[in-house]
Amino acid sequence: MSEIARVLKTFIGYLKRPDLYPELGRKIIKNTINRSNSFKGKDKTKSWAAARSVSQKEAVSKLFGLEIEEFRKDYADVLKTSEQKEKACPVKMGGPGALELMYYACEFTNAQNVVETGVAYGWSSLASLLSLAKRNGTLYSSDMPYLAQDGDQYVGYVVPESLKPNWKLFRFADKESLPKIFAENSVFDVLHYDSDKSYNGRMWAYNELYKHLKKGGVFISDDIGDNSAYQDFCEKNTIETTVVEYEGKYIGVFIK
Secondary structure, three states: OOHHHHHHHHHHHHHOOHHHHHHHHHHHHHOOOOHHHHHOOHHHHHHHHHHHEEOHHHHHHHHHOOOOHHHHHHOHHHHHHHHHHHHHOOOOOOOOOOHHHHHHHHHHHOOOEEEEEOOOOOHHHHHHHHHHHHHOOEEEEEOOOOOOOOOHHHOOOOOOHHHHHHEEEEOOOHHHHHHHHHHHOOOEEEEEEOOOOOHHHHHHHHHHHHHOEEEEEEEEEOOHHHOOHHHHHHHHOOOOOEEEEEOOEEEEEEEO
16 A cells, blocks of 8 residues: 555545544644654664663563563463464554563562553563463553554454453544543553654653553553653653664663
8 A cells, every 4th residue: 555545545534534533634644734743852872772771581570579581481371372363464563562561560569550652563562461361360551543454353463252241342542542541440550652653742641641651550651762752751751761673672660
């Protein structure tokens, strides 16, 4: 699909969904007036993150006092099945991230309630749910419809049916999904941000999510090297954060 065709299909998809009109307005502003906003402070944060980054293994050990090796052993069959499903999926979305970080954040907090933004195939959802299911906890997820790809039916595709009773999926932009999620549950053990990558989008979401994170809860944000939003948020709130380098990208994580 050409870029013009993709944009046109996306626009038509928005027009068919009045509930998504607020996000359409925000997208137009972001891609015109605030076009440079996505990369604000990128060079500053790239060097900041690189200077302090550690491996996923080091981060889990340092923050949670846990080792990560058992995850791949304990869930080898589940992960293999999910990998096969991803390969067979006709729609391409984001692949697995730092699954151990998500899983052990939930284990460390004995999580009952987790919120994430951004789902795609559902790899981080799977990692959280494997832990939450032990305690009959709930994962609340926010994810926009894939308007240009006809990919809605594949959102969360790698999550086994057996884990879905512990999962609530909200198919709107974060500014619509998060208030709905917080109306159902107001305090969370783990927060995982992986959606709107713009500086303004991140700063809005970080502030909202942080309010609902319990003391001792874990905050995780993917792709923090895209701009300086995460660094600025941590410095503004005097938060001592750990930075994880994973497959050439940076993840921010801290305990509140």
